Amino acid sequence: MLYVMRCLAVLIVLAVVWQQVFGAVSSGPINQETAKEKIAIIGAGAGGSSSAYYLQRYSNYSYDITVFERNCYIGGRSTTINVHDDPRWPVEVGASVFVKVNCNLAAAAREFGLKVQSYNSGKVRRKDGLAIEDSFGIWDGRKLVFTASSESSWQRTIKLLYQYGTAPIRARLLSKKTSASFLAFYSQDYFPFVNLTEISRSRDLTNITSATTFDYCTGHGLSARYVNDIVQAATIVNYAQYVKRIHALGGFVCLAVDEALEIEGGNWQIFEKMLQKSGATVRLGTAVSEIDTSTKRSGKWKINIADSDKVEEFDQVIIAAPYYQTGIGGVPLRIKDAPYMTLYVTLVTSTKRLSSTYFGLKPGVPVPTMILTTLPDDDQAGSNMRPWFNSISVIRYIPDREEYVYKIFSASRITPEFLRLIFDKGAEFSWMYEKIWNAYPRLDPISNFSDWKVDNGGIWYLNGIEQFISTMETSSLAGANVAALIVGANNKTVVSVP
Template sequence: MVRLLGPVWLWAAVALCQAGCILSWQEAFLLASSNVSECPSYSRPELRVAIIGAGASGTTAAYLLSQAQERLHEVHMRGLPGCEGAVWPERVHTTVYERDRVGGRVHHVHPLDDLQQAPVEMGASILSSANQHMLYATDKFGVKRVPPEQIPGGGYGLWNGKEVLIDQFTDTTWDQLRLYWRYGRSLSIVFQLMQRALTSFLQLYNPIFLQERSGPTAKSGFPWSSVKGLVRSLGLQDPSTVSTKNYYMTHKVSAAFVDEVINGVTRANYAQHVEHIHALAGMVSMAATDAFSMEGGNTQIFERMLAASGATVHTGIAGQVTGLMRMQGASSQWWVGTRDGRGSVFDAVIIATPWQSARITLLNTEHTVPMYEMQQVHVTLVATDAPRPSQAYFGYATTAQVPRTILTTQAPDGSVPEFLSLSYLRELHHVRHAGTTWDKLYLVKIFSLAPLSPQQLQRILPGRIVWTRYHAWSAYPQLTPPSQWPSFHVAQNLYNINAMERWVSTIETSTIAAKNTVASLLQNWLGAGFVLGQNCTWESASVAAHWDTWGCT
């Protein structure tokens, strides 16, 4: 449904457009690598960039653009071989529009609504030691990494709504033998397939892979104009284009392991089943080794990136973009209009917000931003005096201990439990809430596909429920194998960071998408020499530790 826009910014844009803008819906648009220039393509004193959305990808993009400013200073001082006489802009000016809060889907709350209690993530809570961008960013911005929250000694369980399939798993030798007895070599096969995919994925952190040149472009294709090109360059087409179940079954993983363990993990991480989610996303669900979170909440890393970027930030109605209109001309600028009736012209625009919920109208272009169906997830935080989940609910004897972390999977008859996962996160000692003092409470997080009623919570948790907090959100796309991959380029000088969401949806991949998108924008405006560098030398085992820099550094 087309949203009618207020006339103020629209008429202002039309007035600007009348000077040299022909409103044509037959816009000719071609972005080809053969047109890549070594030097700046446009001569402007200032490159003006708008970013719509201040989540993980938008704030990262703003920060990366600020680092381009440092590279510009260097180029002004030393020049760039082959670009003598080129006119470089003096600065890159970035404006960020955010209608809600910085961090986007990264969101935390304080237990018992007590600001003295350490925050707990409602989602996007776990990062992995393989996440090189986030490792570097936490070090650079002085954010302390901490292990994911979990009460020690609680054990893991897997439940299908009818019976407990795995009980009190704590990764001992005996536990490993129990897994082997039930699933054979399946765990080993899955680990090998994951390692192979991870090795391919880690190329994204290697500057030799990213930036080694073949004429005017990088051999790898970086920066990629489409997700398809990125996936092909990494050699990850196979796991990215078939379902998790089909992929693992083809590689001789037992059906029981796929339907029970892997399905339990994909339900917990992406709220999707192995029959539907593509195999690479299924691997990501299994790959959270050496996991960590950020002390004080994951949002702060993006707040610090945005602050460090020096970008102009508009929030509230001034940050709610309602329309984008292409200004016809040699450089194809864009008018960005906001709900408060104002607007500005930019040389390039980066869309860093889910388009399907953005309510933005695109004008004067035949191009569209791809939309995809999001997975709705319900998160329930509970403070309870129950030290463990209910024995009766899960079918345990009254003398048995129920695991404090429970994953769920589908039963053989096709039925599914009423929640996706349950985790006891921490103990709260000597706390006061609603006029009552408690010696000890337990903070529990439950993910589900539908809201859980107080009656359901009382059945799952047998003690007194002291405090609850509900949060429903469109957490990630439905990650079915795609018929086609979207492009990072929507139209000339209009970019879509979220094109990568349909491939892998994580905090880290949001930063990778931002790096690729900003690199593409800068290469278009400032040339390949600026982005890729010239005659760079790196050690063969080099990892792009300084992923936020441009050129050979």
């Protein structure tokens, strides 16, 4: 009997030791999976995808991430459409370009082996092998105030200097200085930053965000004419806003387009690859309708899915979309958001070119392939002399159809009557596509930006950064930054710069 009891005791001890030593391992995948903190990300655009990617990269895959996306595609405002529904002709209808200094996008494109090319490279090549001329003009509703034809960049520079004196050089220096201040956000000294308002102050950017582009530029010696013609054409095409409204940081972003780049086939692929790499569960066509904050004390957040009774629980939630456009109901979260600019993007195909006479040129003189716009000198708000569109450009040539693809940005719908007015006589349009965006926030001068943390809890908001700068790169930086703050707070690993 004693022997049996001893054997039993030994077996029990062995069982306990076995459980302690091997138990966790044998039930490993299940335990680890359940132990992982659950993070919900709302939105699969640049911000949401970057959050997922950097959360896993910084934490060595310590999170269980679900990305909710109400569209049936990844990329948000970075998306392509196929001209004539032909996959050979994808064109961007949202964010088209990034620049070399956009660290996150450039690094991700490299990591994922995506082909980076100069913006529109080779797309406007005709059947005869000739590229159609790369020319641009600025239209004020009555006349072209500046034109540059297919000349080298230094010839263009001379033309600019001749027309506007030293203003282009001063503008370039200011833009470079601003860009250098911003790039410090990526350095070990600042990243990750807890507060956008503070880092903006410490990098001397708040004096730029709190002034209008017009006041800041003219205050730094740029002529009013240059700011009205050239800088304003850039702020209108990039942010649909005038220099007397948009803050100067927004203005400088529009000028910093040296070496504009794009991903062959569409910029959205960066975000698709980021999500793939993160291993997140991506739920397309799934809109979040409510974040239940009543469970806050338990440290959990309940998320309701639109058109379903489904409620799911998460430890942290990242909102990666402009809050007031999410349709998220329930108790409103304390998030400061700006109104967004409505922008119509219209694509049309035609064998014809724009009408020389409409643009005040002699018959037969080709209209520049890119027309930007500005306000006339004697502009009055509401005047019908203002241009009726923000920009029109030839974005590619389709050789087998001998057609040009035009992209038009405007504040209201482009009608067939308007097209007949601005195109050569007899123009027909074989294909037309319209996308209406809540494109970017109104970038009024500002010195305080919304916090990443909402209500000091486990809810995070990325898109406050859009009032600082609204680009794919800055949304990606916001995603990386919040990921680093979350991972850092959990001491998962040492966070490096993106």
